[in-house]
Amino acid sequence: MELMEEVLVDNGLLFAFALIGLLMWFSNRISQRLSGGRIHGSAVAIALGLALAYFGGRVSGGTKGLSDIPLFGGLALMGGAMLRDFAIVSTAYGVEFSEMRRAGLVGVLSLILGLVLSFVAGGLVALAFGYSDAVSITTLGAGAATYIVGPVTGTALGASSEVMALSVAAGLVKSVLVMIGTPFVAPLIGLDNPKAAMAYGGLMGTTSGVSGGLAATDKRLVPYGAMTATFYTGLGCLLGPSLFFLFVRGLLPA
Amino acid sequence: MIYGTALLATCVLAGLIVGDVLGVLMGVESNVGGVGVAMLLLIVATDRLRRRGRGFSASESGILFWSAMYIPIVVAMASTQNVVAAVGAGPVALLAGVGATLLGLLALPLLARLGGRDAPLPPADEPEGL
Numbered sequence: 385m386e387l388m389e390e391v392l393v394d395n396g397l398l399f400a401f402a403l404i405g406l407l408m409w410f411s412n413r414i415s416q417r418l419s420g421g422r423i424h425g426s427a428v429a430i431a432l433g434l435a436l437a438y439f440g441g442r443v444s445g446g447t448k449g450l451s452d453i454p455l456f457g458g459l460a461l462m463g464g465a466m467l468r469d470f471a472i473v474s475t476a477y478g479v480e481f482s483e484m485r486r487a488g489l490v491g492v493l494s495l496i497l498g499l500v501l502s503f504v505a506g507g508l509v510a511l512a513f514g515y516s517d518a519v520s521i522t523t524l525g526a527g528a529a530t531y532i533v534g535p536v537t538g539t540a541l542g543a544s545s546e547v548m549a550l551s552v553a554a555g556l557v558k559s560v561l562v563m564i565g566t567p568f569v570a571p572l573i574g575l576d577n578p579k580a581a582m583a584y585g586g587l588m589g590t591t592s593g594v595s596g597g598l599a600a601t602d603k604r605l606v607p608y609g610a611m612t613a614t615f616y617t618g619l620g621c622l623l624g625p626s627l628f629f630l631f632v633r634g635l636l637p638a
Numbered sequence: 639m640i641y642g643t644a645l646l647a648t649c650v651l652a653g654l655i656v657g658d659v660l661g662v663l664m665g666v667e668s669n670v671g672g673v674g675v676a677m678l679l680l681i682v683a684t685d686r687l688r689r690r691g692r693g694f695s696a697s698e699s700g701i702l703f704w705s706a707m708y709i710p711i712v713v714a715m716a717s718t719q720n721v722v723a724a725v726g727a728g729p730v731a732l733l734a735g736v737g738a739t740l741l742g743l744l745a746l747p748l749l750a751r752l753g754g755r756d757a758p759l760p761p762a763d764e765p766e767g768l
Contacts, residue, residue, distance in 0.1 A: 404710045426709045433716030441722035451718040463714030469673050471711045473650050474704035476677035477684055494749050498742055505737035513730045524730065528738035535715060536673050540657070549719035550731045556716075557735025565739070573746045583749040587742040592709075622674025626660065 389455060396458025404462065407432060424596045427560050430531065434553060447545045465539050472532060475591075476618055490579060491612050494586030499620055502529040502589065503628050506554060518633040520547045525632070526624040527551025530590045531559065533620035540625035559593035566597025575601065578608045585609035589616030642700025649679040 392399045411432055412425035437449030446452030451460035461467070506528025510521045523543040527534025527550065534551025537543075543551075566575070566584075574580055585594045591613040598605045650673075657672020684701070687694040724731065 400714060401710075404714050407713060408710055426713075429709065429713045430716045433713040434719065434721050436717045437719045438721040438725060440717070441720060447720040447723070449718040449721060456717075459714045459718050463711060463716070463718045467707075467711050468715055469654070469676070470646065470650055471704050471708040472673055473653070473676045473680055474646055474701050475708055476680050477646075477698075477701045477705060490749060494745075497745055497749065501741040501745060502738040505741050506734040509730055509734040509737055512733075513728060524734055527731070528734040531712065531716075540661075540672065545720035546723035549721045549724035550734075552716055552719055553721075553724060553731035554734035554738070557732055558739050561735065561739045565743075569743055573743060575746065580746070584746055587745055587749065588739070589742075618674050618677040620674075621677070625657075 393454055393457065396456075397461050398458070400456070400458035400462040403456070403459070407436075422596075422600055423560060423563055424592055426592050427556065427563060427596075430552075430556055431560075434549070434556070437549070449549075469536070472536070472617070472621070475614065491582050491586050491615070494583040495589075495612060495616055495619055498587035498589050498616060499529055499623060501587070502558075503624075506551075507632065515547070516636070518629060518636055519543050521636075522624065522629045522632045523547050523551050524554065525628065526620065527554040528558065529555070529620045529624070530617055531555025532617050533589075533624050536621045537624035537629070541629060555590065558588075559590040562588050562590055562593030563596035563600075566594075567600045570601045575605070578605065581605035581608035582612045585612035586616060589613055589620065591617060639697060639700040639703075642697035642702075643704070644700070645683060645697070646680065646701050646704060649683060650676045652676065653679055 408425065408429050411429035414428050415421055415423055415425040440450030440453055440456065441447070444452035448460060450456045451458075451463075503522075503525035506525035507521045509528070510524035515521055515524065519538075519541045520543060522541060523534060523538040524547060526537035531552045532555070534555050535548050538548040538551055570576065575584055581598060584598070585591075585608065588594050591610055594609045594613040595606050598609045653674070653676025654672040656675045680701075684694070
């Protein structure tokens with residue numbers, strides 16, 4: 385038993401791969417069984433990940449979730465900034481300039497408006513709950529954009545681990561809401577054509593939420609919404625720790 | 639396959655360096671948009687290579703693998719966050735998420751009508767969801 389634990393600790397990253405793989409499989413099962421696939425397996429998995437982090441934090445009393453338990457230390461490497469940035473950038477592969485142009489003015493406007501609205505919503509909530517430093521406010525605003533933009537911004541600015549966790553959770557709430565809510569609101573907001581789908585992707589930004597929600601509305605709309613949603617994450621990672629941070633810092637009393 | 643991964647790694651590193659330099663120039667101690675810059679670099683680089691078209695598709699899998707690992711890595715990241723403290727902070731996350739979603743929904747009808755509303759797609763052969 386001790387010998388086994390030693391192997392798992394020494395090869396922490398490999399154990400993390402196996403563990404997360406199991407978690408993904410389990411989440412996909414839950415997604416299919418309990419929601420008929422309506423809530424993506426990815427959203428279930430992220431929620432489970434946050435729950436495990438809570439458990440880990442309670443057990444160890446540390447600040448790094450499950451990875452504070454030595455056996456699960458490899459998760460810190462797998463979910464750390466290096467591999468995360470690596471994987472995020474790889475998702476931009478396959479985007480073509482011609483597609484960017486096809487999205488056109490509506491796409492660009494929706495991206496900018498969507499990012500600004502999310503940052504404002506998240507930032508105001510942060511202010512209302514007593515966060516008064518520019519780093520925390522910007523990170524929470526970024527989290528309201530997506531659960532990627534939040535931690536990327538937080539890492540870049542050096543936000544506290546508590547604020548980072550909040551930003552992931554905020555992005556997750558949005559992702560799940562969009563996933564579930566899209567089919568219901570689609571008729572009310574005219575979401576029945578490619579152009580509206582592109583605007584929707586740009587406004588909401590959460591790629592998992594938008595593609596899940598559009599799939600439940602009309603499968604043919606998915607590629608249009610997913611495309612602008614991908615740009616959203618990239619633009620968010622670009623603007624979050626730069627323009628938005630400087631703006632927030634400029635607004636706050638010194 | 640290693641070419642694709644190497645290219646990806648180079649783009650990420652270059653982006654992060656640019657981000658750090660921007661941070662110093664702006665006088666903020668942070669990485670300014672490094673990931674965003676890296677994504678742009680990757681798009682430009684792969685677009686060029688593909689247009690030249692000399693067997694880049696073989697290296698492609700070195701990038702696609704990591705793009706498939708994206709959600710699992712995010713899940714691992716989620717499991718290492720300080721959720722105990724975040725839960726103690728109250729419904730911040732819930733409100734921020736809900737607020738951002740509502741604002742976005744409200745803005746959609748305005749945007750989609752910009753420059754004329756498109757005709758809806760014809761009804762699908764087999765009605766989906768709703």
